[in-house]
Amino acid sequence: MRQKTQTPQDASLRKALVNMRYGNCTAEDIKFLRTLQASKKPGRPNIASKEFRNVAIICGRHTQKDQINQMGCERFAEETGQKLTHFYSVDKWGKDADPANKTKWGKSKAASKSKHKSNEIDFDDQHQIWNVRHGSTEHFAGKLSLCLGMPVMIRNNDATELCITKGQEGFVVGWQAKKGPHGKRILDTLFVKLDKPSKTIKIPGLPENVVPLVKGTKTITCTFPSDLKESIERQQVWVLPNFA
Structure with missing residues (x-):
């Protein structure tokens, strides 16, 4: 937790959450919740108020999260008078490990093999892959639709000393991009202003709490709607x- 102070309400919430975990809430906990x-x-949270307009919604399913995020991006761009800019991933066919070559500890005995003649992906297949929702690509986006000021969440521990950690929230303040495969725009660097980081970050040449995020590489399993x-x-x- 990045909490630095605690009010009586914070203490009551913490106590209630601990008791909820063990199915042991008291009457006092229920009253507080x-x-x-x-x-x-009067005195109750009103989700129609401005302060909750772009607060992330906790969902029970990835499909709900992905749909809310898509709608949130479109709504945010419209309300701020901007157009969404789409940034695409750079993809290649990965290699699948043969399940028959697994040891009892799950490690592969032999080199992984590709079921494709080449690791290059043609445009038709790539277009389908880009449109697969984030929850079906291990939350590593094929297409990011962004605009300035949009709330985002960092999904990897890139630099803990700079508070670039998984789960850290922030807002888009700029980017550097270029043309990539199939003529699509790809990100080189995304600049994000951290929201309430655990410490103040100052990188030379950048405003306070603004950090650069660069591309990472990962082999993922992409699950299509057909399974x-x-x-x-x-x-x-x-x-x-970060709308959900």
Whole structure:
């Protein structure tokens, strides 16, 4: 947790969450939790208020999260008078390990093999891969739709000393991009202003708490709507929209 101070309400919430974990909430916990229910009554949280407009929603399913994020990106761009800029990943066919060659500890005895003649992906296949929702690509985005000021979440521990850690929230303040495969725009660097980092970050040449995020590479399993699974070697910046 990055919490630096604690109010009596914070202490009550912490106690209730601990008791909820063990299914042991007291009457006092229930009474306190009911004060957090959204309502138009005085003193209650009102989800229609401006402060909650872009707060992330906790969902039970990845499909819900992906849909809310997509709608949130479109809504945010419209409300701020901007157009979404789409940034695509650089993908190649990955190699699948043969399950028959696994040891009892799950490690591969032999080199992984590709079921494709080449690791290059043609445009038709690539277009389908880019459009697969984030939850089906291990939350490593094929397409990022961004605009300035949009809330995002960092998805990898790139530099803990700079608070570039998985789960850290922030806002898009700029980017450097170029044309990539199939003529699509790809990110070189995404600049994000960290939201309430655990310490103040100052990188020479950048405003306070603004950090650069660069592309990472990972071999992921891409699951298509038909349940077909393909191994993909992907390069992309480790962020996702943070509306859910």
